[in-house]
Amino acid sequence: MNLLANTSALLGKELRTEFRSRELLTTTIVFVLLVVVLFSFTFDPSATESRRFGPGLLWLAFLFAASLMLQSCFLREQNNDTLGALRLAVADPFAIFLAKLSANTLFLFLTELLMIPVFTVLYNVPLLAVLPQLALVLFLGSFGLAVTGTALSAVSAQARMRELMLPLLLLPLLTPLLIASTEATAALFDVKPALRWDWVAILAAFDVVFLTAVWLFGEYLLEE
């Protein structure tokens, strides 16, 4: 109960500060938009090519945008030592992670949903019919990105060469997630679209495993 109350208070803070600064969401949306538009202009892919390469392109764009967005997740808590104040105030440090990963998932998911119509127009792949299934895959993928990235952001924020550290740690770790989400998305982009539950299950398992790891070891990641 205490965990949920603290998480909701901290999530409110995350959303309010983002609403006022508009740092994370703007950066992420612009970055993904640039990649999707530039790729379209550079290769001018046909509909068949888009169905084949589109999922990989989208998830790579989401992955790099996420690593950009998550960089500042804990870094900005260090400016005024607000992380110290949070650690003094919450009974369970998992609340800090839970609030941050909820906000990050929301920002990523929102970015992805905004990109779907852009992708549909530029790459000539109609996705309206599979939107609910696609939203499920995007959500599970975003959650996996956010949970892993949030945890590693806490580690990299305290390290030297922190700008380099997060992508170096994050990208190899996310390989299984990238494969599963790309395959699940590719099945939905097919001429005969289908939701591949095997890949969805792998995505869900990835999310659960990393969320459990953060729950178990999160406190140690926040220590000075």
Add this chain to the structure above:
Amino acid sequence: MVSLKAHGTGIRLENIEKRYGSIYALKQVSLEIASGECVALAGRNGSGKTTLLRIAAGLVKPTSGRVELLDAQGAHGPRNGTRAAAGFVGHATMLYEELTAEENLRLFARLLAVPDANIRIARLLREVGLEERRGSQVRTFSRGMRQRLAIARALLREPGLLLLDEPATGLDPSGTQWLAGQLRGLRDAGCTIVMSLHGESALSELAGRAVRLERGKVAADTREGADLSAILAFSDAR
């Protein structure tokens, strides 16, 4: 004057060591601070004052040693216990710049489950002189105003133990006088205060005990008036 229930909490630091790689920030520091005591920590830059206060607050884990809280019944609970009992004002203000003064206090009041939070926040904002700026974002505040708000944040839950790291930072002389008045009220109400200071000021007059740290070790610890002044003056001279 900031209101506080008389419920001071003492603290015992036993053989505390903190090492960063091969460098010792603190070496075998043992201190027992009784409930209701007001202690000034003095020492040059890098002598270990900040590290000691952050360890006492539960923010930094010592390499070795124990931190215990003390009350009338004896010692209890290290780390989380300290975090739960202590109010902490650090070098940084520990405030969110994008949030208003009131939103900052409201956030921490919710996290700390402060009873009657609205009344408490309104009273604190009035007492720290920020009532009229309650709706302004912290990034528009001067350093002194931020420091006042940081002190209000530390006092939200009426702590029995107040740990202050150079609390007069950013305050002008009248601000320092104001802070001294607030701390005097807290001390008289029974709150235990440990503060790091640089030199003698209106704040050092409050201390009934001075501890000087030198290269991570306790070099002097006194309750005697003349020695106490000497310790604080020593810090200032360097």
